[in-house]
Amino acid sequence: MDPINNAVARLIEKAHRQSNYGDVNSAIDTLREALSIEPDNGYLHSYLAVNLVSARRLAAAHHEACTGLSMEPEDPFAHYALGLSLTAKMQLKKAADSYRNCLALDPEFAAAYLALAQVQSLLGQRPAALENLLKALELEPEDTDTIAALGQWHLSGGDLKEAKHHAENALAIEPQHQESLVLMGHILLRENRVEEAREHAIWALQMDASDEQALYLLSSIKARKSVLFGLWFRLNSWIAAGEGTRTTLLLVVGYLIFQLTSQVLEDTGNGQWASLVNYAWLALVLYSWVGPAWFHKKVEEEIKTVTLKPSY
Amino acid sequence: MASHSATMYQIIDEPRPGALTRLAVNPFWPLLGFMFGGAFFSWVWSLINSLALGSPTRLRELFAILCGFVGYFLLLFAMSFLINLQVFEGLTHQYTRILLVGFSLIPSYYVYLRQSAAYELFEYFGGKALNGIPILLAGYFVGSKFQLAVLTAVINGVSLWTR
Numbered sequence: 018m019d020p021i022n023n024a025v026a027r028l029i030e031k032a033h034r035q036s037n038y039g040d041v042n043s044a045i046d047t048l049r050e051a052l053s054i055e056p057d058n059g060y061l062h063s064y065l066a067v068n069l070v071s072a073r074r075l076a077a078a079h080h081e082a083c084t085g086l087s088m089e090p091e092d093p094f095a096h097y098a099l100g101l102s103l104t105a106k107m108q109l110k111k112a113a114d115s116y117r118n119c120l121a122l123d124p125e126f127a128a129a130y131l132a133l134a135q136v137q138s139l140l141g142q143r144p145a146a147l148e149n150l151l152k153a154l155e156l157e158p159e160d161t162d163t164i165a166a167l168g169q170w171h172l173s174g175g176d177l178k179e180a181k182h183h184a185e186n187a188l189a190i191e192p193q194h195q196e197s198l199v200l201m202g203h204i205l206l207r208e209n210r211v212e213e214a215r216e217h218a219i220w221a222l223q224m225d226a227s228d229e230q231a232l233y234l235l236s237s238i239k240a241r242k243s244v245l246f247g248l249w250f251r252l253n254s255w256i257a258a259g260e261g262t263r264t265t266l267l268l269v270v271g272y273l274i275f276q277l278t279s280q281v282l283e284d285t286g287n288g289q290w291a292s293l294v295n296y297a298w299l300a301l302v303l304y305s306w307v308g309p310a311w312f313h314k315k316v317e318e319e320i321k322t323v324t325l326k327p328s329y
Numbered sequence: 330m331a332s333h334s335a336t337m338y339q340i341i342d343e344p345r346p347g348a349l350t351r352l353a354v355n356p357f358w359p360l361l362g363f364m365f366g367g368a369f370f371s372w373v374w375s376l377i378n379s380l381a382l383g384s385p386t387r388l389r390e391l392f393a394i395l396c397g398f399v400g401y402f403l404l405l406f407a408m409s410f411l412i413n414l415q416v417f418e419g420l421t422h423q424y425t426r427i428l429l430v431g432f433s434l435i436p437s438y439y440v441y442l443r444q445s446a447a448y449e450l451f452e453y454f455g456g457k458a459l460n461g462i463p464i465l466l467a468g469y470f471v472g473s474k475f476q477l478a479v480l481t482a483v484i485n486g487v488s489l490w491t492r
Contacts, residue, residue, distance in 0.1 A: 042453070045340070051339035069340070074446075076385075203368035265438040277332040280427060284419050 025051050025058065032064065039225040041071045059088030063098035070105045078102040093123035098131055109136050129209040131163050135143045138170060146170060161187040172203060180204055199230045206238060213328040214238055215319075222320065232316075239315055246315070247310035331492050343379035344451045345381035347491055352380035352453060353461070356444035358461025366472020368433035369479050372397065374464065375440045382456075397436030402483055404432055416431045 028051035035044035047063040055061065062084030069078035082099040089095045100115030116133035119126055130153035137146035147170060153163045168183030181204050187197035202217035215238050221231035240250035256267055275298045282291035339345075354374065358380055363371035373396045379387040408425040452458070 049338045049340065054337055056338060065340070073344050074340075077340045078342045112436075261351065265435055265442065268438065269431050269434050273427065273432065276427040276431065277424070280423055284421075303349075 024062070027057050028054075028239060029061070029064070032068070036068055036071075037278070039227065041068050044068045045072060057088060059095060061085075062088065063092070066098040066102050070101045073105070073184050075102065075105050079106060086145065091122060093119040093126050093311070094139060097126065097129050100129070100136075104132065104136055109117075109150075112136050113140070127153045127160065127163070130156070131160075131166055134170075135166065138173065143170070143174065159190055161191045161194040161197060164190070165194065165200050168200050168204075169198070169287045171199065177204055177207055184285070193224055194222075195228055195231065196249065197272050197311065199228075199234050200242045202231075202234045203237075206241065211238060213291060217317070219322065226320070230244055233321075235319060236316055237318070245304075246312050249304070253309070342385045342446070342450065344385070344447055344454065344456070346378060346383050346456070349377065349381040349458065350383070351381075352377060353448075353456060353458045354378055354461040354464070356441050357450055358465060359444075360441040362465055362468045362472070363434070363437050364435075366468025367476040368397070368401070368430075369476045370468045370472035371437050374383070374439075374468070375437065375444070379440070379444060379447075380407065382444060382447045382451050384444055386443045386447070390443055393436040393439050397433060401429060401433060402487075404428060405485070 028047050029164070032047040032051070034042045035047060036040075045065065045068050048061055048068065049187075052061050052065065053060070062081045066078045066085060067081035069075075069203070079102040082095070082102040086095040086099050094124075095120035096115050098140040100112045102118065103112035103115060108278050113136045116129045116136065120133070123129075125317040130149045134146040134149035134153065135144075137149065149162060150167050153160065154167065157163060164183050168180045168187065171177075171183065172180035178198065184197050184201040184204060187194050187203065198221040200228060202214045205211075205214035205217060214234070217241060218231050218235040218238060221228055223233070225231070236250060240247040255316060256264055275294065277293045279291045279298075282294060288313075290306070356375070359371050359374040362374050366374075376391060376394060378384075379390045384390060389440060405425065408420075408422070408428065412420050412422065412425070448458070
C-alpha cells in the first residue's frame with residue numbers, strides 16, 4: 018500500500034474509534050486531516066457528513082454528503098450519509114428516497130433499513146416502518162440498535178409490554194446499550210416509576226455524558242416532578258421545535274399579540290384589562306427568564322452525581 | 330483545543346477569520362443592543378460581528394438585514410399612509426411603533442440564531458471574543474440618535490423624491 022493510502026486508512030480507523038466512543042468533534046478533526054491528504058475521497062466526505070450530523074452541524078453535513086455522493090454515486094454509504102443529513106434537516110421524504118437508493122444498491126445494508134424505518138415512523142407510516150425494522154433485524158438479529166428501535170416503535174404505539182420485552186432483550190445482549198437504557202427509562206417513566214427511570218438516565222449518561230436522548234429523559238423526569246418545570250419544558254420544546262425561522266416567528270408573533278392587545282384595550286377604554294395583560298406578560302417574561310436557569314440548575318445537580326465510565 | 334493550519338481541509342460552516350476578528354463578540358450582545366440602542370444600531374453591530382466571526386452565513390445575514398431595513402420603511406410609510414387616510418378608526422402611530430419593533434425583531438433574531446452556531450465554532454477553534462458591555466453602553470447613548478438620523482435622512486430623501 019502506498020504511504021498516502023496507508024496514512025488515510027489509519028486516519029479513517031482512528032475516526033471510527035473516536036466516533037464509536039462518542040467523541041464526534043475529534044472524529045471530525047481526524048477526517049479533516051484525512052481530507053487534507055486526499056480531498057477527492059468520496060467515502061471521507063460521506064463519513065465526515067455522518068459525524069457532522071451527530072455534531073448537529075447540519076448545513077455542513079449536507080454539503081459534505083452531497084460532495085461525497087457526487088464523487089461516488091454508486092456507493093450505498095454515500096446515499097445513506099445523504100439520507101442521514103436530510104433526516105436531520107427534517108426533509109423526511111427526500112431522506113426516505115436516499116435510503117431506498119442505498120438499499121437498491123445494497124439490499125443487505127441493515128443500517129439503511131433501520132434509518133428508513135425511523136423516517137417512516139416520523140412520517141406516520143407505522144406499518145412500513147415495522148416492516149423495515151423486521152428486515153433490519155433479519156439481517157442482524159443481535160443488533161441492539163434495531164431491537165431498541167423496535168421497542169421504541171411499540172412504545173410510541175402505546176404497547177408498553179412489548180416495548181419492555183424488546184428493551185430487556187437488547188439489554189440482555191448489551192447491558193450498557195445507551196438507546197435501550199433510555200428506552201427502558203421512558204417505559205419506567207410511563208409506568209410512573211420515576212426513581213427507576215432516573216437511575217436509567219444516569220446510567221446511560223455514565224457511558225456518554227453528552228448523549229442527547231439520555232439528557233432528554235433526565236429533563237423529562239425533572240419536568241414530571243414539578244408542574245412549573247414541566248410547563249416550561251413543554252413550552253420550550255414546542256417553541257424550539259423545527260427550524261430557527263419558526264422559533265423567530267413564534268416569538269415575534271407572541272410579542273405582537275401581547276403589544277397589540279394591550280394597545281387596543283387602552284384605546285377602547287379598558288385600561289384595567291390592559292394592565293392585567295401587561296402584568297401577565299411581565300410574569301411570562303420573568304418565568305421564561307428564571308425558569309430555564311432554575312431548570313438547568315436542577316438538571317446540572319443531577320448530572321454532577323454521574324460518575325463517568327473510565328472508557329468515556 | 331482544535332487548531333487550523335493553512336493547508337487543512339476547511340468545512341464550509343467553519344469561521345474564516347479576517348482582519349476584523351478581534352472585534353468579534355457573542356451574538357447575544359448585538360441582540361441585546363436592540364433594546365439599548367434600537368434596531369439600526371443592533372443591525373450595524375450584527376453585520377460587523379458577522380464579518381468579525383467570519384460567519385459562513387454572512388451573505389444570508391446581510392440579506393436578512395437589508396430586507397429588514399427596506400421592510401421597516403415600507404411598513405412605516407404604509408402605516409403613515411393608512412393613518413393619514415383615516416381608513417381605520419382609532420389607528421394611531423402607537424400601532425406603527427409596535428409593528429415596527431415586532432418587524433425589526435425578525436431579522437435581529439434570525440441573525441442571532443445564525444451567528445450563534447458560528448460563534449460556537451469560533452470559540453471551539455480558540456477565538457477570543459470581546460466583552461460586549463462597552464459597545465452596549467455606547468449604543469445606549471448614541472443608538473437612538475443614530476436611529477433618528479437615519480430615519481430623518483430616509484424620510485427627507487423620500488419626500489424630496491415624491492415631491
